Amino acid sequence: MSLPHAVLTSLLEKSTSGYDLARRFDKSIGYFWHATHQQIYRELARMEAAGWIESSSAPDAGKTRKREYRVLPAGRAELIRWANEPTPALDLRDEFMVKLRADAALSEVDLRPDIRRQIAHHQDRLAHYRSIEERDFLQGRPLPREARIQHMILKKGILYEEASIGWAQEMLEILAC
Amino acid sequence: MSLPHAVLTSLLEKSTSGYDLARRFDKSIGYFWHATHQQIYRELARMEAAGWIESSSAPDAGKTRKREYRVLPAGRAELIRWANEPTPALDLRDEFMVKLRADAALSEVDLRPDIRRQIAHHQDRLAHYRSIEERDFLQGRPLPREARIQHMILKKGILYEEASIGWAQEMLEILAC
DNA sequence: TGCTCCATGTAACACGTTACATGATTGC
DNA sequence: GCAATCATGTAACGTGTTACATGGAGCA
Numbered sequence: 514m515s516l517p518h519a520v521l522t523s524l525l526e527k528s529t530s531g532y533d534l535a536r537r538f539d540k541s542i543g544y545f546w547h548a549t550h551q552q553i554y555r556e557l558a559r560m561e562a563a564g565w566i567e568s569s570s571a572p573d574a575g576k577t578r579k580r581e582y583r584v585l586p587a588g589r590a591e592l593i594r595w596a597n598e599p600t601p602a603l604d605l606r607d608e609f610m611v612k613l614r615a616d617a618a619l620s621e622v623d624l625r626p627d628i629r630r631q632i633a634h635h636q637d638r639l640a641h642y643r644s645i646e647e648r649d650f651l652q653g654r655p656l657p658r659e660a661r662i663q664h665m666i667l668k669k670g671i672l673y674e675e676a677s678i679g680w681a682q683e684m685l686e687i688l689a690c
Numbered sequence: 691m692s693l694p695h696a697v698l699t700s701l702l703e704k705s706t707s708g709y710d711l712a713r714r715f716d717k718s719i720g721y722f723w724h725a726t727h728q729q730i731y732r733e734l735a736r737m738e739a740a741g742w743i744e745s746s747s748a749p750d751a752g753k754t755r756k757r758e759y760r761v762l763p764a765g766r767a768e769l770i771r772w773a774n775e776p777t778p779a780l781d782l783r784d785e786f787m788v789k790l791r792a793d794a795a796l797s798e799v800d801l802r803p804d805i806r807r808q809i810a811h812h813q814d815r816l817a818h819y820r821s822i823e824e825r826d827f828l829q830g831r832p833l834p835r836e837a838r839i840q841h842m843i844l845k846k847g848i849l850y851e852e853a854s855i856g857w858a859q860e861m862l863e864i865l866a867c
Numbered sequence: 868t869g870c871t872c873c874a875t876g877t878a879a880c881a882c883g884t885t886a887c888a889t890g891a892t893t894g895c
Numbered sequence: 896g897c898a899a900t901c902a903t904g905t906a907a908c909g910t911g912t913t914a915c916a917t918g919g920a921g922c923a
Binding site for chain 2: 881882883884885890891892
Binding site: 515518519521523525542545547592595596599602603604605609610611612613614615616617618619621622623624627630634659661663669672679680683684690 | 698790795800807
């Protein structure tokens with residue numbers, strides 16, 4: 514489990530409110546770590562109780578309830594501890610593989626429409642990732658270490674989408690038989 | 691969620707006990723859908739209550755409590771319904787990507803030992819998958835549709851491990867700077 | 868006035884994980 | 896006789912999901 518650490522990382526990059534964190538998750542970390550706003554509020558409350566973060570009324574709160582969360586030294590230390598510990602292999606839960614096995618045992622199943630949908634979806638994501646890559650990382654100048662890391666994170670997504678498309682197209686041919 | 695459907699598929703291939711299902715999950719479906727024996731027993735109880743499966747004392751039970759579960763028509767129908775419905779995109783939860791972002795913000799983190807461990811792990815899995823592929827799918831004779839599907843499932847794993855190794859090696863070079 | 872968005876939350880539930888329990892069988 | 900394995904479960908807890916609640920701000 515590492516939602517709290519994902520939140521800590523995001524807060525370290527920029528102190529902000531739970532609401533903005535949830536939106537930021539949707540847009541960046543969310544590509545490889547999804548979380549709903551309820552999960553985020555829950556973790557913020559826990560981490561504040563644990564002394565990892567602190568909060569106060571946000572500078573731009575006006576008359577709203579908006580708060581701003583900041584990482585405390587204990588939170589920073591916890592993040593370092595976690596980052597340096599070995600990462601468990603991620604367990605893939607790919608229900609489409611289950612469907613393929615079901616297809617092999619049942620004649621009343623046709624997975625081709627689903628696969629075509631998946632291909633379209635992967636192509637959309639790929640195009641999106643490539644446009645980000647073009648804009649941020651392929652401008653010719655040498656990039657600093659931090660940007661190269663960001664680029665590799667994006668590349669992981671690109672590789673995944675490309676591999677998925679290739680595999681799905683081959684699968685489609687076999688299912689046509 | 692599709693654990694019940696994974697269990698149904700496995701039972702459809704072969705009626706068996708909860709215990710053997712759990713072991714079979716470890717060995718085959720488990721590569722892309724992990725489940726503990728507690729989860730499996732829980733699902734078996736639910737599906738029996740729902741009329742999707744039935745059970746009786748296993749033929750080879752002897753004096754043990756061993757049971758055998760079989761898929762009923764209602765279970766088969768549910769599996770067909772589920773297989774034909776669109777598959778949601780799988781959400782990747784890759785905590786290593788979170789660690790990379792943390793690395794960019796913190797100097798006290800060194801991810802290289804972890805990455806080397808990951809590479810070794812991916813190479814082990816890849817070698818294992820390739821030996822299965824060699825044994826079952828690369829014997830030169832043309833394969834029936836069902837075997838070609840099984841082969842593609844394995845290939846997905848192979849592609850994933852290969853891509854992971856390549857990416858991790860490139861990442862290692864950047865982290866060395 | 869009514870709608871959408873901002874911002875934070877409560878509650879209930881489903882799923883996954885870990886620890887523990889029970890008793891029978893097999894192998895040394 | 897003892898340990899490991901077979902076989903099925905209970906209990907407690909943590910995380911993730913879904914539905915709903917609340918109230919202010921901005922806009923037509």
